Amino acid sequence: MTEQPRPQDVVRDPAPAAIFLVLTVRPGAEDVVGDLLADVASLKRGVGFKRTEDELSCVVGIGAQLWDRMYDAPRPAGLHPFRPVVGATHTAVATPGDLLFHLRARQLDLCFELAKQLVGRLSGSADVVDEVHGFRFLDERDMLGFVDGTENPTGADAFAAVQVGDEDPAHTGASYVMVQKYLHDLDSWEALSVEEQERAIGRHKLSDIEIADDDKASNSHVALNTITDADGNDLDILRDNLPFGEVGTQTFGTYYIGYAADPAVLEEMLTNMFIGKPPGNHDRILDFSTAVTGNLFFVPTQDFLEDPSMINETSTINDQATTSEPTVRDGSLNIGSLKRSTTA
Numbered sequence: 626m627t628e629q630p631r632p633q634d635v636v637r638d639p640a641p642a643a644i645f646l647v648l649t650v651r652p653g654a655e656d657v658v659g660d661l662l663a664d665v666a667s668l669k670r671g672v673g674f675k676r677t678e679d680e681l682s683c684v685v686g687i688g689a690q691l692w693d694r695m696y697d698a699p700r701p702a703g704l705h706p707f708r709p710v711v712g713a714t715h716t717a718v719a720t721p722g723d724l725l726f727h728l729r730a731r732q733l734d735l736c737f738e739l740a741k742q743l744v745g746r747l748s749g750s751a752d753v754v755d756e757v758h759g760f761r762f763l764d765e766r767d768m769l770g771f772v773d774g775t776e777n778p779t780g781a782d783a784f785a786a787v788q789v790g791d792e793d794p795a796h797t798g799a800s801y802v803m804v805q806k807y808l809h810d811l812d813s814w815e816a817l818s819v820e821e822q823e824r825a826i827g828r829h830k831l832s833d834i835e836i837a838d839d840d841k842a843s844n845s846h847v848a849l850n851t852i853t854d855a856d857g858n859d860l861d862i863l864r865d866n867l868p869f870g871e872v873g874t875q876t877f878g879t880y881y882i883g884y885a886a887d888p889a890v891l892e893e894m895l896t897n898m899f900i901g902k903p904p905g906n907h908d909r910i911l912d913f914s915t916a917v918t919g920n921l922f923f924v925p926t927q928d929f930l931e932d933p934s935m936i937n938e939t940s941t942i943n944d945q946a947t948t949s950e951p952t953v954r955d956g957s958l959n960i961g962s963l964k965r966s967t968t969a
């Protein structure tokens with residue numbers, strides 16, 4: 626039996642601190658990026674080992690266009706550029722981004738040092754187009770004052786929610802991740818009564834208890850993000866949003882990050898929020914929150930990052946299950962290989 630590829634560190638307890646880095650990769654720099662991605666785990670060990678109790682982690686996401694530039698392998702089944710969602714009142718915009726680094730730890734300094742190492746290695750090869758430093762706010766609250774993350778799946782349910790399974794055998798254990806940076810109009814939000822805010826979210830503010838279904842507003846955030854499959858089973862994602870801000874400029878935001886095994890689940894939630902369900906019944910929190918970025922990335926397994934040709938080995942081993950012949954590597958079939966620049 627072949628071993629399952631090791632996933633990246635997607636499933637974790639809510640992070641007290643995070644840096645979200647989105648980069649674009651310059652033409653011709655694909656090899657530099659490929660070499661760095663193979664070294665991310667080693668860099669993380671170098672920075673994090675001195676304080677393992679602070680649980681530094683780094684998840685790498687790869688955008689659709691960069692995938693096509695870097696790998697011979699066909700795109701993973703669900704990978705495509707972020708699709709903007711244009712509602713009658715609010716829009717989920719798509720913004721540039723080839724690479725995501727989601728750095729998490731108990732203390733921000735570890736994220737910062739690793740971010741510095743990663744970006745240093747990409748100097749002249751990639752450009753940071755968005756950088757957000759997120760922090761735990763009070764008792765796990767977002768900038769709107771509500772506890773965020775309560776209904777995340779845990780344990781085996783969390784792995785099931787985020788890991789690609791047999792539907793895409795070349796990428797078993799991988800994930801998809803969607804990110805959006807939201808800016809809040811806190812003056813308007815805070816002008817609402819607590820009861821109006823609770824109607825917008827669908828939970829009570831102080832206690833974090835969910836409002837009963839019969840009393841919950843259909844345009845509340847929780848109602849629109851509770852979705853099921855055709856058999857009525859809940860469709861879950863794993864979120865690790867964090868607030869960010871700057872008092873001098875009165876910037877108050879939420880960095881939304883959602884992991885899933887199938888990006889269609891993330892996209893259905895986004896459609897419910899922005900188009901509304903039924904259409905026109907959009908998410909009330911959008912009247913106080915503007916999405917200023919939007920990206921979708923594929924999160925390959927750790928094994929793939931270290932050796933993209935493993936896809937070829939996995940698929941060939943599966944294809945040749947009855948023979949002990951060694952895998953034949955041929956350029957045209959080596960579907961996982963890194964596309965090497967021919968200009969070198």
Ligand code: HEM
Binds near residue numbers: 828891895914
């Ligand atoms: C301004 C940005 C956002 C804020 C401040 C926010 C905040 C919250 C809060 C306070 C909750 C209730 C507690 C909890 O279960 O975590 C929640 C639930 C949830 N949010 Fe968000 N959220 C944001 C954006 C998004 C986006 C863009 C998505 C998906 C596309 C999303 C998906 C969900 C889901 C799936 C739940 C759990 C629903 C349930 O099963 O009860 N959120 N969010």
